[in-house]
Structure formats: structure tokens, C-alpha cells
Amino acid sequence: MSLPHAILTALLEKPSSGLELTRRFDKSIGYFWSATHQQIYRELGKLEADGLIRTLPAEQPARGQRKSYEVLPAGRAELARWTAASQEPKPLRDALLLRLRAAAVVGTAGLGDDLRRHLELHERQLAEYQEIEKRDFPPGKDGPQDRLQHLVLRAGIDLETFWTGWLRHALEEFAELPGADPA
Amino acid sequence: MSLPHAILTALLEKPSSGLELTRRFDKSIGYFWSATHQQIYRELGKLEADGLIRTLPAEQPARGQRKSYEVLPAGRAELARWTAASQEPKPLRDALLLRLRAAAVVGTAGLGDDLRRHLELHERQLAEYQEIEKRDFPPGKDGPQDRLQHLVLRAGIDLETFWTGWLRHALEEFAELPGADPA
DNA sequence: ACTCACATGTAACGAGTTACATGATTCC
DNA sequence: GGAATCATGTAACTCGTTACATGTGAGT
Numbered sequence: 001m002s003l004p005h006a007i008l009t010a011l012l013e014k015p016s017s018g019l020e021l022t023r024r025f026d027k028s029i030g031y032f033w034s035a036t037h038q039q040i041y042r043e044l045g046k047l048e049a050d051g052l053i054r055t056l057p058a059e060q061p062a063r064g065q066r067k068s069y070e071v072l073p074a075g076r077a078e079l080a081r082w083t084a085a086s087q088e089p090k091p092l093r094d095a096l097l098l099r100l101r102a103a104a105v106v107g108t109a110g111l112g113d114d115l116r117r118h119l120e121l122h123e124r125q126l127a128e129y130q131e132i133e134k135r136d137f138p139p140g141k142d143g144p145q146d147r148l149q150h151l152v153l154r155a156g157i158d159l160e161t162f163w164t165g166w167l168r169h170a171l172e173e174f175a176e177l178p179g180a181d182p183a
Numbered sequence: 184m185s186l187p188h189a190i191l192t193a194l195l196e197k198p199s200s201g202l203e204l205t206r207r208f209d210k211s212i213g214y215f216w217s218a219t220h221q222q223i224y225r226e227l228g229k230l231e232a233d234g235l236i237r238t239l240p241a242e243q244p245a246r247g248q249r250k251s252y253e254v255l256p257a258g259r260a261e262l263a264r265w266t267a268a269s270q271e272p273k274p275l276r277d278a279l280l281l282r283l284r285a286a287a288v289v290g291t292a293g294l295g296d297d298l299r300r301h302l303e304l305h306e307r308q309l310a311e312y313q314e315i316e317k318r319d320f321p322p323g324k325d326g327p328q329d330r331l332q333h334l335v336l337r338a339g340i341d342l343e344t345f346w347t348g349w350l351r352h353a354l355e356e357f358a359e360l361p362g363a364d365p366a
Numbered sequence: 367a368c369t370c371a372c373a374t375g376t377a378a379c380g381a382g383t384t385a386c387a388t389g390a391t392t393c394c
Numbered sequence: 395g396g397a398a399t400c401a402t403g404t405a406a407c408t409c410g411t412t413a414c415a416t417g418t419g420a421g422t
Contacts, residue, residue, distance in 0.1 A: 022401095
């Protein structure tokens with residue numbers, strides 16, 4: 001039940017059409033809640049049917065024509081309710097860790113390459129986040145909204161820092177393993 | 184496509200019945216790939232139909248009677264293939280970060296309590312992992328299998344360390360925020 | 367016989383993914 | 395007017411979740 005609220009947040013930040021939302025989900029919000037355009041259109045339909053958003057007036061809704069949405073008061077209320085509601089953290093689910101565990105049984109052949117590839121990807125993501133931090137959150141800027149958004153970005157940076165650190169450690173261990181494939 | 188491989192790994196470590204698997208998923212493997220008994224039974228049926236596992240002989244399959252499975256050579260081969268195959272890391276998906284972003288728009292009322300609750304949960308999980316580390320991976324024990332399983336546990340420990348650290352930081356920020364709810 | 371715990375399974379639903387379809391606009 | 399692009403939308407499928415159903419065996 002998070003996608004509708006992700007969309008409400010995005011629309012409150014700025015009313016948009018489906019495709020614009022899709023683009024924005026590819027960037028900022030998508031960093032921690034990704035969505036495809038099919039999901040977004042489906043959800044926009046539901047949100048409108050539920051009276052939480054509406055199409056901006058002065059727009060005629062035809063098939064191939066852009067339709068922009070804005071959040072209604074009921075939508076803002078629902079978002080506030082959801083934000084404050086207590087929610088269980090979802091248990092971790094990571095295929096790479098599963099593969100490591102499987103490798104303990106069927107051998108590590110071929111796994112090292114993918115670990116290196118993942119390390120590269122996480123390094124790149126970390127660099128991207130750090131760029132954003134430098135660009136969007138310079139030392140002076142610290143209104144309440146900035147503080148909160150910076151906090152979210154911090155989580156991304158710390159997470160990628162964790163992954164790169166752990167992957168480097170894992171690769172060191174791999175190098176020492178008897179049957180491990182060499183670099 | 185990870186659940187079948189999680190099951191194959193578990194069955195290779197030790198042939199089991201559906202309910203035994205469910206129990207084991209609540210513990211070790213479930214720490215990074217959880218599954219309910221319905222998922223497991225459904226998947227066991229598919230794996231058997233695909234010829235990757237079989238019920239242990241000398242067991243008559245009746246409705247309320249336990250049925251133990253073991254992995255066939257084809258299953259082991261499939262698991263090795265999957266383990267070595269290159270896979271994309273799944274993008275992060277975290278509702279708490281989403282809620283923080285939403286709070287930047289609709290206000291932080293009520294969120295602080297849940298942050299504190301999450302901090303407690305992650306602290307507990309971290310303590311549990313550290314217990315397991317002390318118990319299962321004492322300094323002397325370091326065969327190849329131990330090294331790999333220890334590596335997986337390390338990931339869990341480092342991840343929980345990240346979360347507890349970040350949540351503490353977030354709560355500090357919250358305390359300084361103008362409209363934030365007090366502790 | 368009754369109940370409870372064990373063990374396996376069905377059914378319905380919700381969310382996410384993939385592939386494809388269709389209408390409008392722009393540019394050559 | 396044909397092709398490419400923008401924009402919205404459908405359909406089918408997989409995976410995970412929730413609630414419930416059914417059968418077995420052990421204890422009292």
C-alpha cells in the first residue's frame with residue numbers, strides 16, 4: 001500500500017501528468033520507491049476514482065493527450081494519516097546473499113565476477129548520491145523540508161557505503177577461498 | 184525467481200518436509216529470504232513437477248502426513264547455474280524513507296514514535312545476529328563453508344548497524360525540527 | 367469420543383512485471 | 395503523408411499475502 005502514497009507525495013510536490021510522474025520516479029523518488037508507467041497509470045486511475053486526486057481543469061481527457069493531476073484535500077489527509085501510522089519494517093530480501101549461501105553448498109564458481117560487477121554498480125550509485133548531496137544540500141541550506149529530504153538522501157548514501165564496504169570484504173574473503181575463481 | 188533456489192539450498196543442506204522448511208525459513212535462511220508455508224508448499228509442488236526434487240522413498244503421500252523431499256542431480260545443477268548467473272541488484276524499496284519524504288510535505292506529526300519503534304526493532308535484530316555470530320562463528324572455525332555463511336551473517340550485522348545508526352541520526356534531527364512531536 | 371497440535375493444501379486477492387496496443391503531435 | 399516520438403492505456407502473468415479447509419495422530 002505504498003505506491004499510491006508515493007504518488008500523492010510526488011503530486012503534492014508538483015502536479016504532473018502520468019509520464020512526468022514516471023520520469024520523476026526514475027529520479028528522486030524512485031531511488032527508494034521505483035515504479036513503471038503501467039503501475040503509475042493504474043494507480044492514478046484508482047486515486048481519481050477514490051476522490052483523492054483530480055485532473056487539472058481546462059484539460060480535455062483524450063487517449064493520446066496529456067492529463068495532469070493535482071491532489072485534493074482528501075488525498076492530503078490520507079497521506080498524512082498514512083505517514084503517521086505505525087508500520088512494520090519489511091524483512092530483508094536479497095538474492096545476492098541467497099546466492100552466497102547457495103555457493104556454500106554448490107561451490108563459488110562464477111560468483112566472483114558478479115560480486116565485482118555489483119561492487120561497481122554500488123560504487124556508481126554512491127557517487128551519484130554524493131553528487132546530489134553536493135548539489136542540492138550545500139551547508140547553508142537547512143529549512144525543515146531540506147533537513148528531511150537530506151535525511152532520506154543520507155540513508156541512500158549510508159546504504160551504498162555499507163554495500164560497497166561489504167562487497168569489498170566479501171571479495172577479499174573470496175580471494176582466500178580454496179576453490180574460488182581468480183580475478 | 185529466487186524462492187525455488189532458496190528451497191533447493193535449504194534441501195541440500197538437509198532434506199526436509201514442508202513444515203520443517205517453513206520452520207527453517209523462520210530462522211536462518213528467512214533472515215534474508217522469508218517465505219510462508221503456502222509459498223513453500225506451492226513451490227515444492229512445482230519443483231517436484233519439474234524433476235528437480237523428489238519425495239524421499241518409503242513415504243506414502245497422504246494428505247495429513249509428512250512428506251520429506253530431497254534434491255535430485257538436476258536440482259543441484261540448476262542451483263549451481265543460478266548461483267553463477269549474473270543478476271541485476273533490485274532497487275531499494277523502503278516505505279519508511281517514503282514516509283519521511285511525505286513528511287516533508289504533510290508534516291512530521293506522529294512519525295517520531297514509529298522511528299523510535301523501528302530503532303528498537305533494529306537494535307533487537309542486531310543483538311540477535313551478534314548472538315548468532317558469537318555462537319556459530321568462534322575465531323577458530325573457518326572452513327570454506329563457514330567463511331561463506333559468516334559473510335552472509337556479516338551483511339546482516341552491517342545492515343542493522345547502518346539502520347540503527349541512521350535512525351538515531353534521524354531522531355536527533357527530528358528533535359531539532361520546529362513542528363516535530365516531542366519524545 | 368473430544369480436543370489440540372501437526373501437516374499439507376486451496377482459493378482469492380493484491381502488487382509488480384512484461385509485452386503489447388492505440389491515439390496524438392512533430393518533424394522531415 | 396510517413397516515420398518517429400510522446401502519452402496513455404490493456405492484458406496476461408508471476409510472486410507474495412491472507413484467510414480458510416482438510417486430514418492425521420497423540421493425549422486425556
